[in-house]
Amino acid sequence: MTEDTIAAGADRAPTAGQGQEQGQEQGQEQGQEQGQGAGAGVRPAAFIFDVFGTCVDWRAGVAAEVGRAVAAKGAACDPGQFADAWRNAYDPAMAPIRAGLRGYVALDDLHRENLETVLRAHDLGDALDGAERAALARAWEKLPAWADVPTGLARLKALGPVAPCSNGSIALMVHLARFAHLPWDCVLGAEIAETYKPEAAVYLAACAALRLAPAQVMMIACHPDDLDAAATAGLRTGYVPRPREWGEAASPSLITLDEAEARFDLAGADFHALADALGG
Numbered sequence: 001m002t003e004d005t006i007a008a009g010a011d012r013a014p015t016a017g018q019g020q021e022q023g024q025e026q027g028q029e030q031g032q033e034q035g036q037g038a039g040a041g042v043r044p045a046a047f048i049f050d051v052f053g054t055c056v057d058w059r060a061g062v063a064a065e066v067g068r069a070v071a072a073k074g075a076a077c078d079p080g081q082f083a084d085a086w087r088n089a090y091d092p093a094m095a096p097i098r099a100g101l102r103g104y105v106a107l108d109d110l111h112r113e114n115l116e117t118v119l120r121a122h123d124l125g126d127a128l129d130g131a132e133r134a135a136l137a138r139a140w141e142k143l144p145a146w147a148d149v150p151t152g153l154a155r156l157k158a159l160g161p162v163a164p165c166s167n168g169s170i171a172l173m174v175h176l177a178r179f180a181h182l183p184w185d186c187v188l189g190a191e192i193a194e195t196y197k198p199e200a201a202v203y204l205a206a207c208a209a210l211r212l213a214p215a216q217v218m219m220i221a222c223h224p225d226d227l228d229a230a231a232t233a234g235l236r237t238g239y240v241p242r243p244r245e246w247g248e249a250a251s252p253s254l255i256t257l258d259e260a261e262a263r264f265d266l267a268g269a270d271f272h273a274l275a276d277a278l279g280g
Helices: 016-034 058-072 079-088 090-098 107-121 130-141 149-157 170-180 200-209 224-232 257-263 271-277
Strands: 046-049 162-166 186-189 217-221 236-239
Touching (some): 079 090, 079 107, 162 200, 224 257
Parallel strands (some): 046 217, 162 186
């Protein structure tokens, strides 16, 4: 990330309700002026991305950090299984926030809470002290990008602004971008909407922050349910498969490119394929 990258902070961003109104009304008006509607063959004006799984290999990165932290204490566990368990705690922790039963809590803090549960489940409850646990909770800031992502993302950036639309916080996305060399133009996502995907407010707040109509923005992800939610909110959609997201295990999100082409606006084997299809 360069110094002129702008993080769209919650103090300047629309609320979830304002994001919907601005994305659908003000953004649509601007889209009409610019002639960037959802018509066939019209290139999107901006691209927003799922991050964990789509842009970075969360499993390998988390497993590496867990393995180092545990080995340093003379303990042992299966780092891959630990990473899987930590990731599987992610969605249940967000569910009460989506349902309005808990106020918005940044993913950094949910990861820290879930870490306690996962450590106990792996008989590591006493292995790390408080400072070591806090350090390990930041493993999600140190995830390697898939091989095609830095250069493929740069090609897509040449076509329009690129930004994460992740459930990760602004701070998490900034640190991860610096680690994985992700050249975002700004940082969008859950924190500016104060809720979590797949709530429509997250996608619409991102569009509103860019002052674009949803139909001008393409959401790119390897998770079909993420893209289905974005499409329901009016965004265009691009699918990339990440068959190694869960390591050797079959990814529950993986569908064929033929299926993806029938279901979404665009599909390609990687970011370069998407850029090729978009004329970049």
